[in-house]
Amino acid sequence: MIPVEHYVTLSSLLFIIGGVGFLVRRNVLVTLMSIEVMLNAVNLALVAFNRARPWHAIGQTYAGGSHTGQVFAFFIIAAEAAEVAVGLAIVLALYRLRRTVRSDEADLLKN
């Protein structure tokens, strides 16, 4: 079996790549996608740890092992969907206003 450390390492690598992408790229769409990558990384880590610690915890009604990690990942996916929807709506509005998708051209909030 692959130890949890491997999964965690992979997840942090993915997270770093997503973060760098988010910070470096100027295209808003790619930024959104980098966020996706980061969130996937998180999901991976959650599921991996859940797999490593599946024992039933006190206060959980379901007897067959605790699925907290997975449920958490599930809700992350839900939130992710909502986030992407709104994000892309904003991108559309931005495009309509400024005819561009580069994030650093929306700099009305100057000094």
Added chain:
Amino acid sequence: MSAVGTVYFYVCAALALAGALAVVAARNPIRSAMGLLLLILSVAGLFLALHAQFLAAIQLIVYAGAIVVLFLFVIMLLGPSASPPSDRRGVVARTIGGGIFALAGLSAMAAVVRAAAAAHRTMPMPDVDASFGGIDAFGSVLFSDALAPFELSSALLMVAVVGAIAVARGRQGIKALSRSEQEIAHGPPASEPAQEHSGVFRHDIDSASPALPERGQRLGVHEAPHDAPAQGAKESSV
């Protein structure tokens, strides 16, 4: 048995990393979308390895099916302007930001790995019964322990949908904008060269409210001269 599992893990990991790199490094947003798709699929694979079948399914359906498709839809909607030529503006800030983030991330990861190595004992994966991660286990947990977050996430999704429509609405939204934003919205005055708007926005698609009379009157705002006639008549080339 374990060999297949290891190979399987490393393949998926490699694919995931490749996908992530593609997302970040691709010049054209479509290629980065494809990279994202690859990442999502490989992560789904890993989920399967981690005995989280339901999640893998969700991953495939929601992520691959909906979110990546939405991205593609928007990219196509924006057309070529979705992939503006990259130039050197603001490169210093960006490199600093990315570089320091990468550096911090890698050093933190290295510290963790070193500490784990120092402790030189790995956590073996305990074996778990078959129904773990299945649809019924997940369902029962979802509707017993995680009921509250479940209900709230439904509210969240509803709000997100309404928000998305309101933001993306377009024309009616402008009425609420302030005068200076209207100037911006109407775009630069006629003197701006007839730049090709090849994307889907070549003409005002404001189909949502057909009953809308020619724009501008109701607002009492001065007639924006260049909009209606120029665009309608001239078939702008892509």
Added chain:
Amino acid sequence: MASQAHSHESGEVAATKHDEPLMFGAPQLVAIALIGAAALVGATFISGAVPVVAAVVVAALVPKRQGWNVRAPIAAMAGLLAAFVVRNWPAAAGAAEAVQPAETGHLLSWIIWTPIVGAIGILFLPRQSHGALRGTTLGLMVFTLVLSLPLLRATMGRTFHFNEDVAWLPRFGIHYHVAVDGISLWLVLLTAFVTPLATYASFGPIQKRIKDWCFALLLLEGGMLGTFLALDLFVFYVFWELVLIPMYVIIGVWGGTNRIRSTIKFFLYTMFGSVLMLGAILYLGYTYARASGGAPSFDYFELQRLMIPRSAQLWLWAAFTLAFVIKVPMFPVHTWLPDAHTEAPTAGSVILAAILLKLGTYGYLRYSMGLFPEACTEWGANLAGVAVLGGIIYGALCAWKQEDVKRLIAYSSVAHLGYVMLGLFAVTPAAIEGGVLQMVNHGISTGMLFLLFGVIYDRRHTRHIDEFGGLAKPMPMYATLFVVATVASVGLPTTNGFIGEFMVITGTFASNKLGHFNGVQAAGAAIGVILGAIYMLMVVQKMFFGPVTKKENRRLPDLNPRELVSLAPFAMAIFVIGLFPNVLLSQMHGAVERVVDDFDARIEGNPGPRYYDGPIKLAPRRPEAPELGASRPVVAAGEK
């Protein structure tokens, strides 16, 4: 027949045309003698007769043409002052302590809160009814004055009287602790005496936004009274800041041309100082909590018990003293005063000069000297040098060269307060008494000077001294009162200025806390006497003597009843304090003695500062401190 007389003959307009000379011969003289004798006999037998006689004499003194609406109030004020002197005549030293009249519980709270609650009350009055607004404001202020009179009944020995101690925020050990002693008594009376007069005089020139004006003045008076009476550092700080807001508004709204700039300058100067003081107060509370094991306290007497090592005490003292020095003002930080005065309306100037500056000097006497005597001795000599060189001499020299009369009077008050601070730095009973008396005197003489200048400013609307010349001809009564104020400000004997200066100078020379410089500083202060004469006489000469050069000055009307009634009490107070200062000094003596004894107890009387250098601990409570309120934990003095 002197020719000058001839040349004036035709010039003299029988201003008093209808006053044909009375027949005055031997019978009239005999009559006067008889009335005088009768009055004297009456005075010896009926104790209350003296004020009545004084009132009658003053009423007769006021020239007949002023009419009764002026003579009656002035006569009444004269009677009041005479009664004040007779009632408070210091009992012979040996006389048995008269039975202490029962001290009513909340008199001080009544005094402080009447103006403040009144200020809020008049907000409900309609904005247009100026008469009602003015009437209520004046009524409230006079009521405060009447309330503060019973304070005189309690013979102020060394202890505090009318003590009120109510828990306000017990968790932080903050108590609404108010009391009065010999020193703050006279400053409270000065406030209650000057504010109504300034308000009454201001009803003439101030015509716009009457309601806000009345609100600001009442709030100002309440704030000042609170500051003088508060004995809890937190309450003191609250009132200290409260006073700033109305003054800011008074200068900012009703001021002169660039009033905004100067009122902001005034506000920022004072604010800068007092914010540091707030830090010091909080630190004190914190150290007290640490030293007394838990319960913090901001009470003056509790904090006086703190034995603070040199490093901490220097910073605390510096914070407190900077706040007070800015307020006084002393040399380097005084430039806000001339700007504030030139732009302030007359009444604002009077109150600012008469009372607000005393907050600084009173604060230093009560808090800097009370809480940090070691630091005071260490830096007292240097600060006294600043007071003499930077205040008395530098202030007078700057005053001499001012074109704007109000700036001149402002610099003159910098010089006068140099005396007060010198008295406080010398820390001998005579010097401090002289300093406190000089605070009251400065309030009266400079207040009168600003009121007087307000009179001519309302007529000519200019402050440039060269605009006036030969005013004695058209306005003889104004000239006489101005000369009286000048004489008091210069400090001629029989006026109040002299008493303060004399005691400060003699006290300074006798002081051993000025590091061998007492002789030099006493001589420097005495030089101030000459410089004072120079610039004040320059003003009198340029304004009043010489031919009437400007055409506008020829026709100026003399004092109208409102101005005369508001100026007369000041003139009378100048001579009453000048001739009977013992009335004030005897009440003040005990409190000053206590301050000096507390001071010496902490530094064992030797001139050099002897700091306590162990961890912070509590010394036993001072004997004169009022007994602990019920709501306060008893903290035994001891090792911590």
Added chain:
Amino acid sequence: MLSLFPPNDYALIAVILGMPLLGAIVNGIWGKRLGNAAVRFMALAAVGVSFAASVVAFVALAAHVRQAEDASMDAHVKLSWTAWEWMHTAGGQGTGTVPIEIKFSIDQLSGVMMLVVTGVGFLIHLYATSYMEKDKGFARFFAYLNLFIFAMLVLILGDNLPLLFVGWEGVGLCSYLLIGFWYENMANAAAGKKAFIANRVGDFGLLCAMFLLVNYTGALDWSGMANGAHNLLHPNMTGPLSRVQLWPLGSGNVYPPGPLHFLNPKTPLTISAATAVSLALLLACTGKSAQIPLYVWLPDAMAGPTPVSALIHAATMVTAGVYLVCRMSFVFVLSPFAMMLVAIVGAATALLAATIAVVQNDIKKVLAYSTVSQLGFMFLGVGVGAFTAGFFHVFTHAFFKACLFLGAGSVIHAMHARVHADDEAQDIRNMGGLRKWLRLTHWTFAAATAAIIGLPLTSGFFSKDEILYRAFVDNPVNPEDGKGFLRKFGTFHIPPVVGPILYGVAVAAAVLTAFYMCRLYFLTFWGEFRGWTVGRPSLLAKQELAGTKHERDHALDAPHDTELEDADETHEHHEEDLSQPGYPPHESPWQMTVPLIVLAAFAVLAGWLNPGFHLPWQAMDHWLHPVFAPVSSAIQVRHANDHEWAERMEWPLALGGIGAFAVGTAVAWWMYIAKRGEPAKAIAQAQPALYQLVLDKWRVDELYDATAIAAVDSLAETSAAFDKSIVDGIIARLTSLVVAASGTILRAFQNGVVHVYAATMVVGLAATGWFFAVPHANATVVDAGNDDYVVTAAPGVGYAYRWDANSDGKPEKADFGADSTLKLHLEPGKSQTVRLEVKNAFGFVGKKSIFVAHPPAQTSSL
């Protein structure tokens, strides 16, 4: 009558003081409405009653003195009256609070002064009632004059120094008001201001004297100071050292050594407290009595009306300085240096003023400088210890100088008939030959001139001669010499040559006095009248009748406009052309001539009160003996106190005085009568520069303006500019500049680009990450009592600790344990450094060394 008022509660003093005050108030407030007649009555009544009461008090005092002498008690009797306790101040160490009461007392000295002030004052009031008849400010004038008499009486009768100071400043204020009486003319107001400020400089001296005296003698009333006077030389146990350190100012160690060594001499320059007080008092006297440094205000004070000059600037106020020296004789005597200085100042002033008076042409200026000169003589007298002689000269001078001034006033009064401009009316070159018309004025003026120039047997001769004699003979010595504290410091002995020099200067001044007074007298009353051509009265009367008819028509057609400003501009200032024959100058009315006669009589006869020359009856000397008895022991005679030598020298020295008188008069007679003034003109042409210099009063005023006044003026200019630009600049404007500048710098940073913000956020994230990742080693030391110290390390997540107590590199335990405290035992005075190492979950290690010290044994425990 005698026992009506007990000596220690002598209420009659209240009447003496009260009446002038009442007069001042009544005239001041109601004056205008009472009319001139009433004001005249009130003023005269006030001073008259006061004079009568003074006489009664004087007689009572004399009776008490005789009573004391019969019972051979101390004859220094005082009639005193206490009004109320004024204030209290504190003296030096151990003197406690010094009460200052408003207490008045009459003793021999102030009794005589009181009589002079009220007597001469009454005569001058009578004179002024007609002199100021036509003046608009008649009531105001008498209010001020009465106030002056009140202030002068307070000065004389005051029982303590602050009360004297009240009178001192009161007379200063009155002289300011009276000199600037005609305030329309700015010159008069400026003269008044100059007088007040010069007096104020003197008052500075008196203030310094007061705080010195109260600190050393612990009292401020005459008897208290007399008892405590020895403290001025010998420090008592608790009192301050009786030396005043003049240089270096303040504590010695303030100034740096090295080049500024003179600022910090090894032995600081100190003078005895007695000398310090005496010098301060001397400064006060020179201010008030117009001596050398501060005399410049008196000649300008002539701008006031003539009765003012007579009363204030001749008879009473200016003598206040001499009175103060006599009153404080017990302090002056303690410092021979100060006595010598007083004498030198007196002699120098006498000579300087006499030289200036010789060339002055304005009659009042001549008399003013003569007053300054005569005051110089008085100071010379008291300076050499002849207090009685000095005071007697005050007494006689009051009479003849008042008479001279009033005579001058009557002459000016006559001249004003046709000459209206002040300076012409007072110029003696326009007068001459007035003895034909102003008979009474002439005789009284002649008598007074005889007195002042020292015609033998006149009062001036006796008093001035006594001063000359005592100046040559006397030698004041410090009574405390060689005793106690002074053994170490030693005392100042006046060099024997000073006496003769003073005598010589005084004789020179006497010659000049005789010369300029005779010059004045001859130019005014002898020779022919240079004012205007005098026609025969009968012829003039006919012309007059014709003239008035024309005058009357002219008045009708120009309505007399009563408006204020028209009156000023257009009032006719008809300059009569003096070539036309006019009426001869007329004699003054009786109110002016009667005082002249009385004063002239006194001027001639007063000398017999104290003739000197060892004649049997010395009334004044006998009368003032008890006052100056305590100090008489200190006034010895030169030549090792050889009294026979002094007796032998009396006549030859008297010849010096008489010779001076003879020479001065003869030269004046020869120059102005025999040669009709030509030699004077010749000398003027011969030495124009010198003549102009002396005419400009040796340009002393310009000297002061150039030095002292210019210095203070420029200091004021610079401080005002300094205050406006630099103090205000730095504190107010500079801080606002700094705040604004920093604002703009920070603003540039917010440029709206998202990535910049993202980058900053990441940097912040990385920093905090680093902070939390790295372990922090910290420890606090707690004194656990009886020399045990516990060092506790600061806790942290997953921390492990390793201690190295003696930081020798070898920690006690190799690996990182969990114990976070270390106990140390340190003897007092010892100290130790402890090394602490901390490892966290990531395996990073933090190190810190802590210094623990036990303070040495607490010597002083509070």
